[in-house]
Amino acid sequence: MTLFEAGFTEPRQILPRDGEAVYFQTVFSHEQTARYLRTLTDETPWEARNIILFGKEIPQPRLACWYGDLGYSYSGITLEPRQMTPTLVEIQQQCESLANAKFNSVLVNLYRHGQDSMGLHADDERELGVEPVIASVSIGGERNFRLRHRESKELVQITLGSGSLLVMSGLSQQCWMHDVPKTKRHVEPRINLTFRLIHNV
Template sequence: MVNHDLFAALEADDVSSKGEWITIPQGVLYWSPQHFSPSQAERYFQCLLSELHWRQESIRIFGKQVLQPRLQAWCGDVPYTYSGLTMNPDPWTTTLQLIKESCQAITNTSFNSVLANQYRDGSDYMGFHQDNEKELGIQPVIASVSLGEERRFVLKHLHTKQKIEFTMHSGSLLIMAGDTQQYWAHSVPKTVKPILPRINLTFRHIYR
């Protein structure tokens, strides 16, 4: 497993210049361990905790409706449907707009929606999955921003089973592009450590 925890090696006044595009087998990633400064990330985190309409949704898995192990909010210009769940968008907030614009400047992609996930503690998680719904297009660009408590983020190649792991710190940015969603699944595993909440934002473009 490749671990890209680069944060400890960076100086606090130099982190914003350390983002880089990474070519992986059948995929492309952009990794910036501290895209937003710690103080900026904390402000965004606190704003989003209170601004967003957080709710625990149920999805259909193997024919059964189950509650997702995290809280969610969907914001933007278009609805989104996955696993039998249709999410109608709440309006963009000023905080989300600022974060979106920063991500768009790197990806040269216009995002029209964002899925916010709130992991309340270590028992909240995201299982392995792909963001490959047809509404996302053939080579979707997904920009993932992490705020709050750090969590592991693991990618697994569908055929070779190779794993690549990132430690997502508050202010980290990871972009998945190219064929990544076609050949790789990703997850946020559980942890038994006593940890504080984390918010993850995944910006995307939904084709209508």
């Protein structure tokens, strides 16, 4: 069975200018996402961290775990390196082939319910390089994902479905910021994996 016969739809560019964000709707089958959701929920050593936001320490509204050869710092916290599991390597290989890029790290996020969220930010840390490729996989409950242009304030919104892949590249981090807002709707738990290539700086 080819990917297209399996319900794979044409990738679609969702940014009107200044960078790429390409959405692949069905990269992983229902069977795969069910298996990944189970395995990742159980085997991930989830961390509930506090982050520093505008100088104040607040609990991060989601659980997270960082895997990769090198550590990673953001919003005032440093995540220690941890070796990827076979499940993560399997997902990474599919992302590398579709994004046509190499990755060496992944941030795994668990949004337990609608009140878990990700604030407006860009993946523009120095160790990601100038025009990073970020491959973002969604598994479980659907959540709204927004990109806001830094200058024009244009807003692009997309629902990230289970089994989907969003590949951000080019100027997308320099010109746009993104978030996953809270929602009052009932939503199933969602795992998001953002694969990145971290350089030694």
